[in-house]
Amino acid sequence: MDRFYVGSEVGKLRKVLLHRPQLSLKHLTPGNCESLLFDDVLRIEKAGEEHDAFQKVLTDNGVQVYLLTQMLAETLSMSNAKKWILDRQINNFRFGETLAMEVRSYLESLDNLTLAKHLSGGLTLAEMGATSKSMTLGRMTETDFLIEPIPNHLFTRDTSCWIYGGVSMNPMAKDARKRETVHLRAIYKFHPMFKNSEFITYMGDEDLNYDNATIEGGDVLVLGRGNVLIGMSERTTPQGVEQLSRALLKTGQAKKVIALELPKARSCMHLDTVFTHMDIDCFTYYPDIMRADTDCWELTMNDHEQVEANRVKDGFTNAIARALDVPELRLIPTGGDAFEAEREQWNDANNVLTIEPGVVVTYERNVNTIRNMEEAGIKVLTIPGEELGRGRGGARCMSCPILRDDI
Incomplete structure (x- = not known):
């Protein structure tokens, strides 16, 4: 039986879920990128090459890599799983009855890998060649999407996050990303690798409207030793933090959750864009945001099984140090002068993926921050990110650990 467990941010990383984008990037244009939550269009082939380089760094360092499209295709090979997925994405309310029937029939006719690619990459009217006498169809153009692309699937960190012995299938904040959770729910529910394994589901695996209780994995750091750090950001709400915290504390998987208030700004969309864990006592941080x-x-959780939130009076760094049982934290700032630091933070200098204590993966372009890390004794493995980085996410954003050691 496969084991899935994430005991920290810095313990040895053993298994990880990534997504190599292609069709979704092909469908990304200057006209639609903003609504799809991208700042720019990317060179498809170059972005793919850079993602391959990321995969290679991980596999060269003993990390087993699983790719989302392949996992989704293998999930779709089971008829009950395919029905479950399509039931949640194709319905009369979305398309109208006539068109819904035609779209469903077309998708069911595809082989599983092609279907998986369209579910994440999108499907246009021209690609399907719809012909039904639908009023909805009659008002569409050939380049209109029947299935919207989900380019943010690239950032597997956000859609689900493994915390100790369980997983949160996150209710996403933006409509453009909500379908991602359907795919991860299906993989964890039906894929043979997960189906017969034992793990806790904290939240998100129900067909509910979670209303204001949204949470994304980029805001969740598994500190280790029974502690979790969560940022309340542009995408993660206090309601979402309370909902996840209740499940973590009630199941005994965590003994304490530390919650941080972040600005609701695109430049620090998630906690891990301004603060990530590199060694047991060492973090990289962006000083303009992560202030004392x-x-x-x-x-x-109190004796009545109620979650209690108590404001920390001596600062978040002391709260984290206590949780980690270290005297104090080593904090490595974003590198360079004020202009260089702001530019490197925007290019994900602080969004590093730690693969074992003191060893991190990051974009090679952030030279000043890399210098600061290396001077602090951190080993830095670099990857190209001229195209991938334009999606506003670094090595941590692009990875969902599913097996990682404790500290």
């Missing part, structure tokens, strides 16, 4: 006066709460 950052509001911080500690969430624990």
